[in-house]
Amino acid sequence: MIIDSYDESALKDAFGIDMSEIEGLGTGAGWGRVAPGRASDSHQHDETEMFVIVAGEGEFVVDGRRHPARPGTVALFEPFESHVLENTGTTDVVFLTQYWRDPDRALRSAGDTARKSLADRPVFVFSTPPTPNGDLHLGHLSGPYLGADAYTRFQRMNGARVWHLTGSDDFQSYVTAAAQAENRSPAETAAHYSAEIAETLRLMDITLDQYTVTDTAPGYRDGLRAFFSRLAGSGSVAPTAGDALFDPETGQYLYEVDVKGGCPGCSHGTSGNICEECGEPNTVADLTDPVTTRAAAAPRRGTATRFSLPLHEFRDTVAAHHRLGRAPARLRELADRIFARPRLDIPVTHPSSWGVGPAEPAGEGQVIWVWPEMSHGFLHGIEALGARLGERWRAAEPEQDWKIVHFFGYDNSFYHGVLYPVLYRLAFPGWSPDIDYHVNEFYLLEGAKFSTSRRHAIWGKEILGPDTVDAVRYFLSSTRPEGERTNFRRADYETVLRDTLAGTWQTWLNDLGTRVAKTYDGSAPDAGTWTPEQSAFLGRLGGRLTALTASLGPDGFSLREAAAELAGLVEDTVRFSRREAALLADRPDWHSELRTATALELAAARLLAHGAAPVMPRFAARLADALGLPEPTEWPRTVELLAPGTRVRLADAVFFTLPEQATASPLQAWFDGLVRELLGLPQDENLTGRTLSELGTTSLSAVTLQYKILDHLDVDVTLEELLGELDLAALAALLAGRAGDRAALPEAEPAGPAERTEPEGARS
DSSP states (O other), X not given: OOXXXXXXXXXXXXXXXXXXEOOSSSSEEEEEEEOTTOBOOOBOOSSEEEEEEEESOEEEEETTEEEEEOTTOEEEEOTTOOEEEEEOSSSOEEEEEEEEOOHHHHHHHHTOTTTTOOTXXXXXXXXXXXXXXXXXXXXXXXXXXXXXXXXXXXXXXXTOEEEEEEEEOTTOHHHHHHHHHHTSOHHHHHHHHHHHHHHHHHHTTOOOSEEEETTTOTTHHHHHHHHHHHHHHTSSSEEEEEEEEEOTTTOOEEOGGGEEEEOTTTOOEEESSBOTTTOOBOOSTTOEEEEETTTOOOOEEEEEEEEEXXXXXXXXXXXXXXXXXXXXXXXXXXXXXXXXXXXXXXXXEEEOSSSOOOSSGGGTTEEEOHHHHXXXXXXXXXXXXXXXXXXXXXXXXXXXXXXXXXXEEGGGHHIIIIIHHHHHHHHOTTOOOEEEEEEEOOEEETTEEOBTTTTBOOBHHHHOSTTTHHHHHHHHHHTOOSSSOEEEOHHHHHHIIIIIIIIIXXXXXXXXXXXXXXXXTTBOOOOOOOOHHHHHHHHHHHHHHHHHHHHHSTTTOOHHHHHHHHHHHHHHHHHHHHHTHHHHTTOGGGHHHHHHHHHHHHHHHHHHHHHTTTTOHHHHHHHHHHTTOOOOOSOOSSOOOOOTTOBOOOTTOOOOOOGGGSOOOHHHHHHXXXXXXXXXXXXXXXXXXXXXXXXXXXXXXXXXXXXXHHHHHOOOOOHHHHTSSOBHHHHHHHHHHHHGGGGGOXXXXXXXXXXXXXXXXXXX
């Protein structure tokens, strides 16, 4: 017999509360106490755990859901459920706990999508608001925007109340730099590129539920000032004199885009305030060997009084926040590095004329720094969305049941995952935001970073169209930089389009449609007799569904894995078809088994239509229609056969178009003609898929081509681009993207070289 009694003197600090152990019960066990106004740390583990409330009043918070905790309440936490016990009363909450390992139960819980269902909470999915100093290229699109869109589509198919929000981050200092370069006002520049960005997202089939334009959104400025006043009222954000850099000639205060130097953390070259390489912040004055971007001169050092935040005081706040939601190891490691510094005072206002000034008199002549501003912008977006939906969501009154999901690039990690949780704690002490973070690394182009200034980019509008968007979304998903930098190569994209999407997916679907039309008069057959191989294939389809579901779920979200599962599903089915259908078709006594094989292929096509919907929505809708099904709106729970008798129209369906099958644009026809004339090629010479180098273009010919392009289109293109791996169609698309509205001009014979500035790379 074992008797153990609650003993306050035996309690020790654990999980943010007081705990003691009970020995000899055969499982882990102990007593716990939560003092009034306290709560246990949010945590999750592989053990199954049971709480029995003995005294006091409180609430359990389990995966973000709240449940009453009173004397006599028994709560069993499944493995991996995050759980918190809060004391909401005036006396101690006392409880007994037991916990044990059950490997089978843990495995089931890890794969249980219902456990992580968000169906009863409002879910706000944010992709980082882009800076309107230019349009979006594939590097941008591959990360936050495609990720957030696919995540939202999947959650919506699973019944969640979920919305995708972003906007235009108008008050970035980079907007003023672009405005100066383009000789227009920051407001005009922001408005122009904000509209361009919204259009590119539309071309990418990225559907937004809220797009906040911060410079013009009603009530935005007043709400931001009120939010900042909460921060100033906390006592932790106050005017502080600190080191600063100034232009040696004009005396202009320098930050962000105005200055470059060595990162104080990793020594990599960086601009002011954040290092894209290591993710750590800098205070600008701590850059090594800083120079101004205007004149590459050494700045003058001085002091400036700005509202500042002593971030180093909030290590525990950030650590507790990361335990509540999904915080990848990459994000936690960054936080550890930042809080290893003995002190870090972050200015949250800067002297500038572009932005929103604080209401406090001490902030005169300054603006609220755009990155702290963004933390309010997310809440403003929720309120604006709620106003349209008839929901009483308030930016000034964030609610505990809100689930927030952030998608951003690693260079934004400090702001989202470290700074914002602290700002929220200061502005709303009673709110513990439940936030999941999804971080992507840099996406490279032909092995180097996308760069607007170096014209090393493929813009969304260059490559996106009704016939290409599915292929682009699939390829970006399959190469998305998740946990590591990955690379876009146009040749690889065209290979995947030709060999995988058109050569395998479409070929199989068309062949399946032809067989259904020939053998079953265009209607789906009912399954007949099943062979062991066929039942095994059904199980394999079920395995693909399970893996695909996990790859799109909130914990293990990975578009690379999702794309791999979709490709694997088709590859499995093609192998099955070759092994089964081809052999059975020639045996009259196996017609019943042939019906089953065909029905299973149609089931695989049905599963592909539903499984591809978050990644390739246009393809999924077309495929569903060809199978006689409505557009997929619900995520499949199992593998289903197509209803017998359903009319199937797969034989002639076109899902993917190869570049040579598309109608040549006027610019491409002009460019092809220019190349033929310059190289003396006959009109019947096939140019499809060929590069200028393969056609025998010399460096001298390439320079001549540079001048003709510059003269006729007013577009710069480098020798490296002309003589690189891009074929003629890809080069024409690149020119079209850079020419913009001028892309429709090439009709007449190209003119000769003009008297003008030499294009980039002409001297190489």
